[in-house]
Amino acid sequence: MRRRPNVLAGFGSLVWLVLVGLPLYVLLIATFRTRSDYSTGGPLKPPARWTLQNYLTDLSNGFGQDFLNTLTVTAGVVAIVLLVVPPLAYAIVRARGRATGWVFRLFLLGLAIPAQAVIVPMFYVISQTGLYDHLIGVILPTAAFCLPVCTLVLTGAMRDIGPELYEAMAMDGASPARVFRQLVLPLSRGGLSSITVFAALQAWNGFLFPLILTQSDSTKVITLGLYDFQTEHGVDVPGLLSAVVLSMLPVLIVYLFARRALVQGLTGVGGK
Amino acid sequence: MTRAARPGAAATRPGFVWALPAAVFFLMFALTPLLLVVVLSFTSWDGIGEPRFNGLDNWTALLHDPVMIQSVWTTLLLTALGVVTQTPVSILLGVWAAGHQRNRAVLSAVYFVPLLLSATAVSVVWRAVLDPNFGVPAQLTWLFGDGNLLGSKGGAIGVLTFVGVWQFTPLHALIYQGGARAIPQVLYQAAAVDGAGRVRQFLHVTLPQLRNTIITSVILMVVGGLTTFDTVLILTQGGPGTDTTVTAYYMYQKAFKGFDFGVGSAIALVLVVVATLISLAVVRLSGYDRMRGTAEGL
Numbered sequence: 229m230r231r232r233p234n235v236l237a238g239f240g241s242l243v244w245l246v247l248v249g250l251p252l253y254v255l256l257i258a259t260f261r262t263r264s265d266y267s268t269g270g271p272l273k274p275p276a277r278w279t280l281q282n283y284l285t286d287l288s289n290g291f292g293q294d295f296l297n298t299l300t301v302t303a304g305v306v307a308i309v310l311l312v313v314p315p316l317a318y319a320i321v322r323a324r325g326r327a328t329g330w331v332f333r334l335f336l337l338g339l340a341i342p343a344q345a346v347i348v349p350m351f352y353v354i355s356q357t358g359l360y361d362h363l364i365g366v367i368l369p370t371a372a373f374c375l376p377v378c379t380l381v382l383t384g385a386m387r388d389i390g391p392e393l394y395e396a397m398a399m400d401g402a403s404p405a406r407v408f409r410q411l412v413l414p415l416s417r418g419g420l421s422s423i424t425v426f427a428a429l430q431a432w433n434g435f436l437f438p439l440i441l442t443q444s445d446s447t448k449v450i451t452l453g454l455y456d457f458q459t460e461h462g463v464d465v466p467g468l469l470s471a472v473v474l475s476m477l478p479v480l481i482v483y484l485f486a487r488r489a490l491v492q493g494l495t496g497v498g499g500k
Numbered sequence: 501m502t503r504a505a506r507p508g509a510a511a512t513r514p515g516f517v518w519a520l521p522a523a524v525f526f527l528m529f530a531l532t533p534l535l536l537v538v539v540l541s542f543t544s545w546d547g548i549g550e551p552r553f554n555g556l557d558n559w560t561a562l563l564h565d566p567v568m569i570q571s572v573w574t575t576l577l578l579t580a581l582g583v584v585t586q587t588p589v590s591i592l593l594g595v596w597a598a599g600h601q602r603n604r605a606v607l608s609a610v611y612f613v614p615l616l617l618s619a620t621a622v623s624v625v626w627r628a629v630l631d632p633n634f635g636v637p638a639q640l641t642w643l644f645g646d647g648n649l650l651g652s653k654g655g656a657i658g659v660l661t662f663v664g665v666w667q668f669t670p671l672h673a674l675i676y677q678g679g680a681r682a683i684p685q686v687l688y689q690a691a692a693v694d695g696a697g698r699v700r701q702f703l704h705v706t707l708p709q710l711r712n713t714i715i716t717s718v719i720l721m722v723v724g725g726l727t728t729f730d731t732v733l734i735l736t737q738g739g740p741g742t743d744t745t746v747t748a749y750y751m752y753q754k755a756f757k758g759f760d761f762g763v764g765s766a767i768a769l770v771l772v773v774v775a776t777l778i779s780l781a782v783v784r785l786s787g788y789d790r791m792r793g794t795a796e797g798l
Binding site: 231234237240241242243245247248250251252253255258266267270271272295311312313315318320322323324325326327331334335338340341342343344345346347348350351352353355356367368369372373374375379394397398402403404407408433434435436440451454455457462465468469472475476479480483487489491496 | 512514515516519521522523525526528529530531532534535536537538545547551555589592593596604607609610611612613614616617618619621623624626627628629631634635636638639666674698723726727729730733734738748750751752755756761764765768769770771775776779
């Protein structure tokens with residue numbers, strides 16, 4: 229059935245394109261301009277002379293270190309999530325006992341806890357344990373706050389595995405560990421990639437926990453680097469915006485090559 | 501056949517021990533802090549020494565603190581503005597992107613780019629774009645006047661709301677895209693047979709079918725709105741004056757700038773209680789808790 233073109237929708241989508249496109253355009257072209265070119269020419273003009281100097285300056289000003297710190301935090305958070313969530317989800321889906329039901333409800337409750345609400349006690353816990361200003365002190369709370377969504381998503385994926393498959397393995401007398409390794413993990417690959425992406429994004433873009441739990445340059449993550457750059461050298465807009473582009477580069481690459489997994493990871497609960 | 505009669509069936513079920521590592525970890529780093537925030541709200545603590553109990557002092561101080569009261573209203577206002585502006589835009593965008601046309605797929609890839617930026621990056625970019633001297637307003641004076649958008653209360657709230665739409669619409673549009681794609685085509689065909697045009701199909705098929713999606717999305721928006729922090733910290737610093745000092749930002753200021761961690765905890769507790777109450781109210785009022793799935797009522 230052929231429909232006539234939807235003029236209204238076309239117009240609306242064009243408005244949105246301008247709203248999304250304009251700041252992205254300013255963001256991108258500003259990074260290739262010199263500081264004086266930006267302040268005299270205004271944000272909308274293309275560069276008088278293209279330059280990569282902003283990026284090079286950022287990298288030599290410690291932004292590379294921030295980048296590595298964020299990478300460490302992200303790897304740590306993803307590792308913890310992948311270590312504890314799959315067994316948990318497996319237990320929630322397959323265990324008979326009442327205790328796992330309670331654990332699941334506990335995690336659902338956790339969905340409603342905003343990270344903002346716990347920053348003061350988190351600061352207390354992390355200082356008391358001597359982890360203040362260490363990357364591990366950022367990794368642990370960030371991972372903990374990823375668990376509810378990851379558990380929900382992975383439990384959903386594991387529920388889709390048919391009971392007849394479990395029974396077939398039971399016939400063979402397989403142990404829970406073997407069922408987990410040979411059946412559950414391979415068949416919930418989609419869910420696993422979603423929670424990996426979700427956890428990685430939370431860690432990569434996380435700001436609040438690093439803000440209150442670290443203070444040195446040697447433990448600074450990218451988001452904090454952007455914030456400091458903005459407060460200390462806010463006038464150097466091209467330098468600042470190049471740092472923004474650098475910070476989103478890895479996410480952009482994942483977006484280009486694994487858009488499906490990224491979108492599923494992003495929507496988390498909502499998409500299920 | 502009873503369970504016991506099936507040999508080996510019990511052995512293939514994982515025990516509680518499989519759930520233990522995650523449960524212990526979550527208990528330590530999410531639930532313990534949540535309980536501690538209650539305890540700390542009854543103490544006086546400067547962040548260095550040991551917390552000392554001071555009874556209801558923090559709470560009475562908060563009740564008489566005009567900035568605290570103002571911050572609650574500002575937070576509720578920004579949350580309401582966020583829901584009211586983001587919901588229609590993301591429903592329209594999501595339903596539009598749910599179509600399988602080629603151009604929509606290509607444009608969607610561009611539309612969802614704001615998702616890739618951290619809240620910090622979004623705020624930093626918009627601050628540069630809206631800078632009164634070197635930003636876009638200085639170029640388009642016919643539209644923005646003197647260009648100092650963040651200089652007045654109305655302007656600052658407007659900017660925060662707009663940046664919220666820019667930042668969060670893609671996520672909610674994605675949620676609606678999923679919801680819209682799950683709507684059975686039969687319903688549209690039936691509506692078309694009845695002579696319903698595009699607008700009536702949207703109003704009488706799409707919207708009612710998206711009901712549960714709308715509830716999920718609104719709850720996410722409410723919780724997100726009540727805990728707004730990054731954008732305020734970077735774009736307005738709570739100003740002008742205390743006009744955009746939202747509750748989460750006030751808590752941060754009290755605790756980490758004023759070193760009054762007891763009062764900070766009390767503010768945090770207010771945030772948790774309000775966020776939970778509003779989410780519960782949305783769930784109750786909408787009857788979400790009595791439904792089993794979107795398919796119900798089909």
